[in-house]
Amino acid sequence: MRRTIFKSKIHRATVTHADLHYEGSVTIDEDLMSAAGIWEYxxxxxxxxxxxxxxQTYAVKGESxxxxxxxxxxAAHLNKPGDLVILATFAEMDxxxxxxxxPKVVLVDAANRPVARDAVEVPGPARRVTA
Structure with missing residues (x-):
């Protein structure tokens, strides 16, 4: 049997732009895509x-x-610049x-720069300790 398993996420990223007139997708900094193991499309x-x-949508590479x-x-109707989001992917696995x-968990700062590339999930109601 195959299962759908959480593969990766970029946690608490800040939306920088919302472009209603583009055909679709989410543009993600190529460095963040690489850190989270997210492929284009x-x-x-x-x-x-x-x-x-x-x-749910699909990823396209943004400037590194x-x-x-x-x-x-x-999707720009539901997400505005300044909003905090989680970008997550799943994979089919035996x-x-x-x-x-x-899973790859990438934590980012307010400028969407990676601060931790292999973070461990902290289950609720616990809180991640931040400096």
Missing amino acids: EAVHIWNITRGTRL GSGIICINGA EAEARAHT
Whole structure:
């Protein structure tokens, strides 16, 4: 049996742009995509912390080092510049793959620069200690 397993996420990124008139997708800084193991055109879930909205789209590469998180197309109605979001991916795995898998969790600062590339999930209601 195959299972859908959490693969990676960019946690608490700040939306930098929202472009209603683009065809669709989310533009993500190429460095962040690489850190999280997200491929161009891969399905990406966007969970908006600020507004409570959730949607799925696909990733396109943004300029490396730019910190860009641009929500494109109709999704721009649900995500605005300044919103905090989680960008997450999932993968289909068999049991052996799933048991051996460790998700990539990338934490970012307010400018969407990685501050931790292999963070460990902290289950609620606990809180991550930040300096």
